[in-house]
Amino acid sequence: MSEQSGWTGPSSQxxxxxxxxxxxxxxxxxxPNPARASNFVATYLLASTNYDVxxxxxxxxxxLNRPVYGSLAELPVVPDLVDVFxxxxxxxxxxxxxLAVGASTLWLQFGLFDVEVAEKAEAxxxxxxxxxxxKIEHARFHGGLHLAGFNTGVISSRRAR
Amino acid sequence: MDRPxxxxxxxxxxxxxxxxxxxxxxxxxxxxxxxxFEDTExxxxxxxxxxxxxxxxxxxxxxxAALEERLASLDSGLGAVCTASGQAAxxxxxxxxxxxxxxxxAGAGLYGxxxxxxxxxxxxxxxxxxxxxxxxxxxxxxxxxxxxxxxFAELIANPSGEIADIAxxxxxxxxxxxxLAIDATLATPFLCRPIEHGADIVIHSATKFLGGHGTTLGGxxxxxxxxxxxxxxxxxxxxxxxxxxxxxxxxxFQEFGFLTKxxxxxxxxxxxxxxxxxxxxxxxxxxxxPLRMAAHVTNAxxxxxxxxxxxxxxxxxxxxxxxxxxxDRARRYLPLGPGAVFSFGVRGGRAAGRKFIESVHLCSHLxxxxxxxxxxxxxxxxxxxxxxxTQLRECGVPPDLVRISVGLEDLEDILWDLDxxxxxxxxxxx
Numbered sequence: 001m002s003e004q005s006g007w008t009g010p011s012s013q014x015x016x017x018x019x020x021x022x023x024x025x026x027x028x029x030x031x032p033n034p035a036r037a038s039n040f041v042a043t044y045l046l047a048s049t050n051y052d053v054x055x056x057x058x059x060x061x062x063x064l065n066r067p068v069y070g071s072l073a074e075l076p077v078v079p080d081l082v083d084v085f086x087x088x089x090x091x092x093x094x095x096x097x098x099l100a101v102g103a104s105t106l107w108l109q110f111g112l113f114d115v116e117v118a119e120k121a122e123a124x125x126x127x128x129x130x131x132x133x134x135k136i137e138h139a140r141f142h143g144g145l146h147l148a149g150f151n152t153g154v155i156s157s158r159r160a161r
Numbered sequence: 162m163d164r165p166x167x168x169x170x171x172x173x174x175x176x177x178x179x180x181x182x183x184x185x186x187x188x189x190x191x192x193x194x195x196x197x198f199e200d201t202e203x204x205x206x207x208x209x210x211x212x213x214x215x216x217x218x219x220x221x222x223x224x225x226a227a228l229e230e231r232l233a234s235l236d237s238g239l240g241a242v243c244t245a246s247g248q249a250a251x252x253x254x255x256x257x258x259x260x261x262x263x264x265x266x267a268g269a270g271l272y273g274x275x276x277x278x279x280x281x282x283x284x285x286x287x288x289x290x291x292x293x294x295x296x297x298x299x300x301x302x303x304x305x306x307x308x309x310x311x312x313f314a315e316l317i318a319n320p321s322g323e324i325a326d327i328a329x330x331x332x333x334x335x336x337x338x339x340x341l342a343i344d345a346t347l348a349t350p351f352l353c354r355p356i357e358h359g360a361d362i363v364i365h366s367a368t369k370f371l372g373g374h375g376t377t378l379g380g381x382x383x384x385x386x387x388x389x390x391x392x393x394x395x396x397x398x399x400x401x402x403x404x405x406x407x408x409x410x411x412x413x414f415q416e417f418g419f420l421t422k423x424x425x426x427x428x429x430x431x432x433x434x435x436x437x438x439x440x441x442x443x444x445x446x447x448x449x450x451p452l453r454m455a456a457h458v459t460n461a462x463x464x465x466x467x468x469x470x471x472x473x474x475x476x477x478x479x480x481x482x483x484x485x486x487x488x489d490r491a492r493r494y495l496p497l498g499p500g501a502v503f504s505f506g507v508r509g510g511r512a513a514g515r516k517f518i519e520s521v522h523l524c525s526h527l528x529x530x531x532x533x534x535x536x537x538x539x540x541x542x543x544x545x546x547x548x549x550x551t552q553l554r555e556c557g558v559p560p561d562l563v564r565i566s567v568g569l570e571d572l573e574d575i576l577w578d579l580d581x582x583x584x585x586x587x588x589x590x591x
Binding site for chain 1: 164166170176178180202203212213214221223230234239242243407409413417421424
């Protein structure tokens, strides 16, 4: 769907730059259920990145032995990046919450794509990534995807770091 | 800015950035069965697939990973899993998708080892394969049932030289909710990338032109990452997996699910892994693939045209020639030429074919294809010698048929050798 919309997301080098400048991630809609994609992504972010990860879900109290916050506004920090696992119809409200809390990147997971929300977010100064998995993109640039035989698209004569 | 790197650049660079620890520019050979864990938590998350990394070289290895990413890139795929041989790549794919009671629909003109793998070994395990002559799309459509899990064909068949109609097969397979797998061994991604024509899975015996020097066995499965494995026909992709804590290949990994299952389950359980040393040797071959394939096809065209014009030769089955029934398909799918492996007939029947093989001095008589050297074999006096002339014709291998894999020697030297061998074959047959 992203090809047909006319909206162009950040290039791979721009996504890498986002991942490098991000320190704090809020997972909006994180689930305590190990079978859910958000929980699986959370296990990766905790084990394979240096991000300070916070979970947000009004219907959960603990995920992977960590506290869960009821809303973005209740977080003890301002997250750099909000990673969204919510229904498509929730996105306009999600955007309002993200803008209110002062995050700099709105990241919508696989299956979430809304040009109207993206354009509004960008007009307000947010960097927007849609229909991509934060885990996959991190793994693309940090060797994980490569070790699993996937095509990262990375061509470079510089020593890996 | 994302640069769409060219094929030659990717043949040399994809999958291989300089080593983080040492700066080594060539791909290091990580000849190690196992890799130490940082701590027990690290080990636990690796085993639960929560984290990417190396555990044991049966499942993944850094040298093999460089080859995997390179081949995935060249074939326009999402990713790849390498295996110990081309046959292992096919078995892993079939075993990943089909079980007892399931069905595979395959072209009939497959390599003999693939036919027996499907028709004998997998049939013994309860997987039924229907073989469709010429992999004709309408007949393939008619053969698909509720139990069908895969449509499978070879892009360039041997010895018929027939070309699979990839786009039509993809349409037929997809309209039934079934993926299309294409074995493109004789083409290599330099001549054709089936994923760009609609195929979902591409399989190669890397032993052939990818390695290119006749030194190393290997295979690869590349996947496009476009197929909807959640369409209801593939419960193996959507059911919880107890050995991985109840996650599902499709639910947790989405487009990465098939290849993750192929590696984390099929390589784990079946075990035909590519060794790091073999991966290194194949990587050396792949770096010159574009140069070699261009030269192979140039020589093959000249040899095919020379043979076709020779009265001592009864037929030439190379789809690059205008009189081949699949010449148009070859021009569509393989515009640079339909590979460098084909067959021809030596006038004088089985005896002439045998004499031809015994008379070559430069061409090597052996059972491989895709070497830098020119290779020839006469099935009627070797692999198929137990069959009568009638039986040979029935399986599409006439008694006078010689298969040639045109190498990279000087064209004049190849033609000189063929000319002398044809002269002795025809003289003796009279």
